[in-house]
Structure formats: C-alpha cells, structure tokens
Amino acid sequence: MDTELILRVSPFFIEAAWMTIKLSILTAILGLTCGALGAAARLSRLAVLRWIAAIYVSVFRGTPALIQIFILYFGGPQIGIQLDSFSAGTIALGVNIGAYMTETIRGAILSVDKGQTEAARTLGMSRWETMRKVVLPQAARMMIRPLGVNISAMIKGTALIAPISVVELTYTAQRFIGSTYKPFEMFLLSGILYMIIIYVVGQGISLLDRRARIT
Amino acid sequence: MTDQAFVTIKNAAKSFGKLQVLRDINLSVERGQIVAIIGPSGSGKSTLLRAINELDPLTSGEVWLEYVQINKTLPHRQHEAHVNQVRQNIGMVFQHFNLFPHLTVRGNITLAPRMLKGLSEADANKLAEEQLAKVGLTEKIDEHPSRLSGGQKQRVAIARALAMKPKVMLFDEATSALDHELVEEVNLVMKQLAEEHMTMIIVTHEMDFAASVCDRVLFMDQGVVVEEGPPAVIFQNPKEERTRNFLRKHLSR
Numbered sequence: 114m115d116t117e118l119i120l121r122v123s124p125f126f127i128e129a130a131w132m133t134i135k136l137s138i139l140t141a142i143l144g145l146t147c148g149a150l151g152a153a154a155r156l157s158r159l160a161v162l163r164w165i166a167a168i169y170v171s172v173f174r175g176t177p178a179l180i181q182i183f184i185l186y187f188g189g190p191q192i193g194i195q196l197d198s199f200s201a202g203t204i205a206l207g208v209n210i211g212a213y214m215t216e217t218i219r220g221a222i223l224s225v226d227k228g229q230t231e232a233a234r235t236l237g238m239s240r241w242e243t244m245r246k247v248v249l250p251q252a253a254r255m256m257i258r259p260l261g262v263n264i265s266a267m268i269k270g271t272a273l274i275a276p277i278s279v280v281e282l283t284y285t286a287q288r289f290i291g292s293t294y295k296p297f298e299m300f301l302l303s304g305i306l307y308m309i310i311i312y313v314v315g316q317g318i319s320l321l322d323r324r325a326r327i328t
Numbered sequence: 329m330t331d332q333a334f335v336t337i338k339n340a341a342k343s344f345g346k347l348q349v350l351r352d353i354n355l356s357v358e359r360g361q362i363v364a365i366i367g368p369s370g371s372g373k374s375t376l377l378r379a380i381n382e383l384d385p386l387t388s389g390e391v392w393l394e395y396v397q398i399n400k401t402l403p404h405r406q407h408e409a410h411v412n413q414v415r416q417n418i419g420m421v422f423q424h425f426n427l428f429p430h431l432t433v434r435g436n437i438t439l440a441p442r443m444l445k446g447l448s449e450a451d452a453n454k455l456a457e458e459q460l461a462k463v464g465l466t467e468k469i470d471e472h473p474s475r476l477s478g479g480q481k482q483r484v485a486i487a488r489a490l491a492m493k494p495k496v497m498l499f500d501e502a503t504s505a506l507d508h509e510l511v512e513e514v515n516l517v518m519k520q521l522a523e524e525h526m527t528m529i530i531v532t533h534e535m536d537f538a539a540s541v542c543d544r545v546l547f548m549d550q551g552v553v554v555e556e557g558p559p560a561v562i563f564q565n566p567k568e569e570r571t572r573n574f575l576r577k578h579l580s581r
C-alpha cells in the first residue's frame with residue numbers, strides 16, 4: 114500500500130468529503146421536507162392527495178436513483194430544466210429519499226395507538242390539534258431511528274452523483290485512479306471517509322433517540 | 329320539542345359495512361341519572377356509547393344532548409366544528425385509559441382546557457390541582473403516566489375528562505383492564521361522581537357496581553336493548569329469558 118500517495122492526495126479527499134457532507138445535508142433537508150409533505154398527503158382526507166403521494170412513492174422507490182439523477186441532469190434540458198450537476202444531484206436524490214421518508218413518517222404516525230386520537234378527539238380537540246399535540250410528538254420519537262436508517266442510506270447514495278461530475282468522494286477517488294492507477298488506495302480512502310461521516314451521523318441519531326426517550 | 333331528556337337517543341341504528349351492530353335503540357337519560365349498560369361481548373355496548381359522542385357515528389337515528397342534536401347532518405367543515413364543540417360537553421373514559429404518555433399528569437389534564445378554552449397557565453394549573461384532588465392524586469401531578477399504576481392512570485383519565493366540565497360522562501368498561509385490587513379505587517371515584525349528580529352512562533361487566541350505583545340498567549344483546557329498568561328489577565326479577573341467561577352466567581362469578 115502506498116502510504117505516501119495517500120498522504121499526498123488526502124487534502125483533496127478531505128475537500129471531497131466536505132462536498133459529500135454538503136450534499137448530504139441539503140439532500141436530507143429536501144428529503145425530510147418531501148417526506149413530511151408526502152406523509153401528510155398519504156394520510157390526507159382527500160383522495161386526490163393520497164393518490165398523488167402513492168404514485169410519488171411507488172415511482173421513486175420503484176426505479177433506480179441513478180436513473181432519476183440521469184433523467185433530471187441529462188434529460189432535464191430537453192424539457193427546459195437546466196440545472197448544474199450539484200443542484201440536479203441534490204434535487205434528484207432528495208426527492209428520491211423523500212419517497213422512502215414518506216413511508217417512514219407515515220408508518221410512525223400510524224403506529225401511534227388509535228386510542229390516543231380517540232382520547233384527544235373526545236375532549237373536543239380538532240383533527241389538526243390532535244395531530245400536532247398528541248400524535249406527532251409521539252410519532253416523532255418513533256421515527257428518529259428509521260429516519261436515521263434512511264439518512265445513512267442516503268449518504269451512501271450520494272455516491273450516485275459521481276457520474277454527473279460532482280466532485281465528491283466517489284468522483285474524487287475515480288479521478289485519482291485515472292492519474293495514479295491505485296484503485297485500492299483511492300477507494301479505501303474514500304470508503305473510510307464515508308464510514309466516518311456515517312458513524313458520526315449514526316451517533317447523532319442515537320443521541321437524539323435516547324434524549325427523546327428520556328423526556 | 330317537549331319533554332326533552334338530557335341525553336336522548338332515538339331510533340338509533342348502526343352498521344359496520346354489512347354487519348348491523350345496533351338496531352332501533354331508544355334511550356332517554358335524565359339530568360343526574362346514572363345508567364348502566366350491560367350485555368354480552370359484541371352486543372354493541374361500546375358502539376352505542378361511542379355513537380353518543382360521534383366516535384362511531386350512527387347509520388341512522390338521532391342523538392341529542394339537551395336541545396342540541398349531536399349527529400346533525402352538516403357539510404364536512406361545519407360538522408367538524410359542531411362535533412368538536414359538543415364533545416367538550418361529553419367526557420369519556422376508556423378501558424385502556426388512553427393517557428398521553430408524552431405529557432405529565434398535569435399536561436394530560438390541562439392540554440384540552442388550555443387549547444380549547446384558552447385557560448391561562450395559572451388557571452389551568454389550578455384546574456389540574458382541583459381535578460386531581462377529586463381523584464386523590466394531587467401528589468402525582470408532575471409524574472408521567474408510565475409511572476402510575478393502572479388504577480391511578482384511570483383516575484387521571486377521569487380527572488382529565490372532568491377538567492372539561494362535561495355535562496355527561498361516558499364510561500366504557502373503565503375497570504375491565506385493571507387488576508382486581510385496583511378496581512375499587514376507580515369505583516370509588518365513580519361513586520363520588522354519582523353523589524355529585526353527574527349524569528353518567530356506564531358500560532360495565534361489574535354487576536354489583538351497577539346495582540349499587542345506577543338508577544337504571546339496560547340489558548343489550550345483539551344490538552338491541554332487550555330489557556331495561558331499575559337495578560332491583562333487572563337483577564332480581566328480569567322479565568326476559570335472555571336477560572336471565574346472561575345474569576345467571578355473570579352473577580354466579
């Protein structure tokens with residue numbers, strides 16, 4: 114193993130890791146937003162909204178994320194959507210993970226005992242008041258861990274943005290392989306950095322989860 | 329309308345899909361009256377109780393609280409607003425307590441009054457203390473429900489319902505989920521409400537309790553009221569064969 118080479122390219126990988134983190138944060142925010150809206154629509158009283166959300170979920174979970182990224186980035190201009198690779202990657206992956214999060218959030222909401230809603234409604238609270246004050250606070254605790262699973266899958270998924278030339282970890286590894294012919298070192302380095310990012314996020318999720326349980 | 333009782337149910341029928349669960353039920357409960365509903369499992373007792381506050385709306389028939397029809401046909405929005413309004417007057421206690429586990433006892437009791445009646449924090453706290461004193465649990469005000477025994481949970485649930493100052497209280501097997509030795513403390517709270525002339529409709533499997541607290545007993549079977557009358561008559565001298573059969577099984581225990 115060429116340790117000297119690893120040291121030499123490290124700064125570029127650190128920078129790439131930072132790009133992966135930025136991608137992850139933005140994607141997570143977009144994903145959570147889509148997930149929250151999707152779950153709300155899935156649970157809506159209006160059949161149209163339920164339909165739209167169900168189609169959203171099955172389309173985005175039923176096709177490869179890579180294809181979704183390609184369609185937006187390469188196919189977008191054909192239908193008048195011109196995005197730089199960073200935006201296209203973030204949006205495609207965010208909307209993709211949002212479909213998974215829709216189901217996670219919906220599942221957590223549905224897992225709250227029906228008796229809770231009944232008790233609140235019986236006191237005279239409206240649907241929305243009941244959702245906000247009784248159901249969501251309980252569902253929120255239950256969704257922390259599964260959303261954490263979605264988020265770490267999503268961080269790994271950012272590697273799929275490499276093919277459209279966003280200079281993140283996977284792209285950077287591939288670029289250096291082109292000039293160094295050392296795939297083992299390069300992929301190892303990027304793998305380790307992915308692992309560190311996912312580990313830190315995982316610890317954060319666990320901490321949140323534990324705090325939510327105590328209070 | 330003349331001779332309006334406090335709670336009136338007229339020609340009530342209810343189906344879940346093809347399954348008819350209630351048929352042609354009529355019931356008038358006077359102010360301050362305590363009515364027990366007894367009957368075998370699946371006879372529709374819970375459904376009838378839940379029809380009163382629109383948790384399980386009737387398929388046909390009418391439910392009135394004083395001069396207000398609870399199950400009015402209204403456009404969705406107005407119906408929601410109407411139902412939310414009338415439910416404030418109808419307290420309900422469930423078999424499984426349904427306390428809000430993420431809130432303290434205080435939070436459980438004050439949530440609805442603060443939200444729906446705009447009570448200040450100070451007033452809400454006072455209200456919580458009052459209601460807890462009633463059920464003898466003042467010292468538990470800052471506990472979470474998970475730290476309470478079943479009997480204590482149910483007493484908090486009663487306090488939570490009473491905090492809305494309801495006109496009528498509905499109990500659906502309030503003691504059925506409790507260990508035997510915890511039943512009495514909940515029964516005592518209910519007896520105390522009876523002494524305060526709270527109007528109550530109580531679904532129960534406890535015949536002794538029904539006999540000692542209630543003014544009237546309804547025996548239901550297969551979605552109909554088979555027989556009703558004062559406890560002395562229903563328990564000691566029922567007219568209907570079905571009532572006798574049911575009581576034979578339940579009184580011998």
Ligand SMILES: Nc1ncnc2c1ncn2[C@@H]1O[C@H](COP(=O)(O)OP(=O)(O)OP(=O)(O)O)[C@@H](O)[C@H]1O
Nearest residue numbers: 344347349367368369370371372373374375376501
């Ligand atoms: N939401 C529902 N959907 C379909 N069927 C229901 C529903 N709720 C109740 N039922 C059915 O209606 C019938 C009456 O149920 P209900 O719960 O009112 O009986 P009950 O007299 O309260 O019985 P128990 O003593 O066991 O509580 C039963 O056959 C039950 O299976």
Ligand SMILES: [Mg+2]
Nearest residue numbers: 373374375500
């Ligand atoms: Mg029942």
